[in-house]
Amino acid sequence: MESRRWRLFNPILAGATGRDRAFASLGAGLAISAVGLLGLALHGDDLASPWIALPVAASAVLVFAVPSSPMAQPWPVIGGNGLSALVGVCVAQVLGGGAPAGGLAVMLAIGVMSVGRCLHPPGAAAALTATVGGSAVDSAGWLFPLDPVAASALMLVAAGWAFHRLSGHAYPHVKANPVATDDPLPSQRAGLRSEDVDAVLAKMGETFDIGRDDLGLLLTELEARMLTRERADLTCAEIMSRDVISVARDADPDVARRLLLDSGVRLLPVLDDDGRPVGGVGLRELAQPGCAVGDVMSPA
Numbered sequence: 001m002e003s004r005r006w007r008l009f010n011p012i013l014a015g016a017t018g019r020d021r022a023f024a025s026l027g028a029g030l031a032i033s034a035v036g037l038l039g040l041a042l043h044g045d046d047l048a049s050p051w052i053a054l055p056v057a058a059s060a061v062l063v064f065a066v067p068s069s070p071m072a073q074p075w076p077v078i079g080g081n082g083l084s085a086l087v088g089v090c091v092a093q094v095l096g097g098g099a100p101a102g103g104l105a106v107m108l109a110i111g112v113m114s115v116g117r118c119l120h121p122p123g124a125a126a127a128l129t130a131t132v133g134g135s136a137v138d139s140a141g142w143l144f145p146l147d148p149v150a151a152s153a154l155m156l157v158a159a160g161w162a163f164h165r166l167s168g169h170a171y172p173h174v175k176a177n178p179v180a181t182d183d184p185l186p187s188q189r190a191g192l193r194s195e196d197v198d199a200v201l202a203k204m205g206e207t208f209d210i211g212r213d214d215l216g217l218l219l220t221e222l223e224a225r226m227l228t229r230e231r232a233d234l235t236c237a238e239i240m241s242r243d244v245i246s247v248a249r250d251a252d253p254d255v256a257r258r259l260l261l262d263s264g265v266r267l268l269p270v271l272d273d274d275g276r277p278v279g280g281v282g283l284r285e286l287a288q289p290g291c292a293v294g295d296v297m298s299p300a
Contacts, residue, residue, distance in 0.1 A: 080120025088130025
């Protein structure tokens with residue numbers, strides 16, 4: 001019973017380490033301070049001017065604590081806050097303030113963010129702020145969605161990009177880049193497929209704060225670990241690539257270099273006139289002088 005009670009206080013973010021949480025806290029604090037100071041420099045000491053949008057503090061939690069979340073990416077942060085604030089201003093112009101106006105603004109903001117593919121929870125707070133924000137918001141008028149809301153969100157995204165260059169996390173989040181062939185990823189050839197992910201999501205009927213591609217990659221890695229334990233008899237034929245990017249032995253090295261860079265593969269099989277492999281070539285081999293691929297390739 002005691003362990004069940006304490007389970008309620010366990011962290012719900014998978015994969016977050018103590019270092020990640022410390023970096024997130026530090027980054028969010030520094031970013032909000034920087035955004036506020038920059039806004040103060042632009043607006044001066046005029047207390048009637050909202051020099052930082054308060055919902056941006058909630059955006060900082062997403063940008064710094066869960067930078068891989070679809071809701072923490074640049075367009076949801078900037079578009080979700082800015083468009084929602086615009087919705088709130090429109091509602092306030094028609095209905096004025098009060099609880100009904102705030103509820104309507106939040107409702108419409110969620111709809112607009114969903115259609116605009118920029119769903120961002122703090123955006124609802126931006127819409128609500130526009131209807132109940134008081135004199136500071138009123139003084140900004142129609143500029144409120146742009147300055148300070150969108151401007152603050154843009155500065156926060158810039159701060160998040162700069163900070164995560166140091167934290168080791170990619171921001172904006174970069175999805176896995178499969179090799180540019182008709183083959184699926186090697187890890188997907190013998191197991192999980194994208195249609196499997198879609199089918200399970202449709203069956204569960206739930207919305208998860210993780211990108212579809214990232215979810216598929218996570219499940220694929222889990223399956224690979226299980227296969228390692230349970231299917232020691234897995235053969236190369238089950239996972240090998242069949243749509244192979246190759247280059248002719250007499251091709252110009254520039255052709256091979258373009259194929260490598262465009263496709264994302266690290267080594268090209270080199271074929272003779274009969275289509276048989278006679279060697280391999282990568283960027284390391286292409287750094288050597290030669291008139292044809294065959295002059296610099298490594299033997300098969």
